[in-house]
Amino acid sequence: MPKKLSPPELMRNLTIGYWIARLIHVAAKLKLADLLKKGPRTVEDLAAAANVQPQALYRILRALASVGVFAETKNGRFKLTPLASTLQTGVPTSMHAWALMINENWGWDAWKELLYGVKTGEMPFLRAHGVPLFEYFEQHTEDLQVFGESMTSISITENPTVPAAYTFSGIQTLVDVGGGHGSLLATILKANPKLKGILYDQSSVIARAEKDQHVTAKGIKERCRLESGSFFESVPKGGDAYIMKYILHDWNDEECVKILSNCRDAMTEKGKVLIVDNVIAPGNNPSWGKLLDIQMLIIGGRERTKKEFAALFAEGGLKLTRVVPTKGPLSIIEGVRA
Ligand SMILES: C[S@@+](CC[C@H](N)C(=O)[O-])C[C@H]1O[C@@H](n2cnc3c(N)ncnc32)[C@H](O)[C@@H]1O
CATH class of the missing domain: 1.10.10.10 (Winged helix-like DNA-binding domain superfamily/Winged helix DNA-binding domain)
Structure with a gap:
């Protein structure tokens, strides 16, 4: 023993x-x-x-x-x-890209500034690199490629839990906002053969998704459109659900409200937003979300409690209807027009 x-x-x-x-x-x-x-x-x-x-x-x-x-x-x-x-x-369960990305020197340089961040309230990543994370990626395209692949690898266990926990049957068009290389959207489309999808991300990322295996797979590509742009400007119109996995946690409250308002403006009358993120629970139990929250502190975002999500939704003209837990660490936070 x-x-x-x-x-x-x-x-x-x-x-x-x-x-x-x-x-x-x-x-x-x-x-x-x-x-x-x-x-x-x-x-x-x-x-x-x-x-x-x-x-x-x-x-x-x-x-x-x-x-x-x-x-x-x-x-x-x-x-x-x-x-x-x-x-x-x-291999289907590869964590290789995640293991590469999460300990690259650019990440370490930002973690070195955590003490500075807690003392000053400033964003450690900005102090280390002079620009926020996603601007850094626009200047460092190799890091962007590995980041995209790493999101796919960390999603391997998370993606199937989303269609397993949430019923998409009433939805015709699902927009994946900030959908990266499209692995989540492809998983949901595969599980829902009548559903159509729009993958939306920055043009540099959509260019990579076009070459990646997920939304280009037979049986998926016929039902999936790729669009590029910034979710701070607008999102594709006319979807009846807007899903965002690991998106709101990257941003501060003001930025999240902008993204949510843009989804609200674009969605159909009875449209929904579906946030897939950690919902931080009280107590001292081991928690992926509470540790990931520090990575988010470093880049200027945060993991949130249910109450904090409800407040963001209200600011964005939405109402939180329910929180659907998945079998993994993430939950699906559903909202409709207020
Ligand atoms: C943490 S990743 C999440 C990717 C994907 N949803 C997932 O769970 O694997 C954040 C995504 O947001 C995208 N993103 C960042 N800023 C954006 C913007 N202004 N407009 C659209 N997408 C953006 C990034 O390119 C990246 O794909």
Whole structure:
């Protein structure tokens, strides 16, 4: 039975969380999981394939194996574990792009400014980079590509929970506002064969979605239109539902009200907005949302409580009708015209 850790031991382990995160980032950069796809390999063999130093690679793999990512075999080779398998590219459960994106140096530079942010109330990302996140991406197109792919990879487990929890049968046209590469919209369209969709995002992202597998798949592309623009200016007109996953959490209240008002203006008389985000609950339970909230603090957004969503809706001329939980961490917050 594992020994129960004392508070100082537990605290030591918590303080080194970033060591593990950074080790996983290195493994993702070197595509070690892909190199082990065909079976266990020696460190020398792996190091030659990855073009790195064998001794350092051994220590990295040994440390990762100590937390369940990769395993050392009895004859001194390394192999995939179920956790390490998620770092492969091109598999349905791939977390590779997320593991790359979430620990890139541009993100670390912004986290370094968290203390400054809490002291001054200013946005750490702006302090680190001089521009907000989505403007940064317009200037760094490789980072934008990885960001888009990372959103798809983190959505793998989340997307199916949305059509499983919410009935889309009364809806004819669903607009995915800020829909990224379109993986959520494609999942919902697949589950609802009569539904039509519009994928809406910035032009640089729509150009990528056009080449990605989701809304271009047979059976989906015939029912799906792609449009580009800024949701601060307008959103496509005439939809009877506007879904936004991981959108409102990126922005401050004033910016969210602008987005919601634009959806309200564009939607049909009985139209709905469907916000897919964390709804922060009271209490001290472990929570993806409460940690993600700090990432949002860094970029100028926030995760919200039900009461905070209701207030945003009211400001945007909408009324919160219900919060539908999903089997994952996210909920669907439904609103109609007030
Ligand atoms: C956190 S991602 C969420 C993507 C997708 N909804 C998902 O859950 O995977 C935020 C999305 O908002 C888009 N976005 C940011 N600013 C925008 C704007 N002004 N107009 C339209 N889309 C925007 C980004 O390009 C990105 O695709």
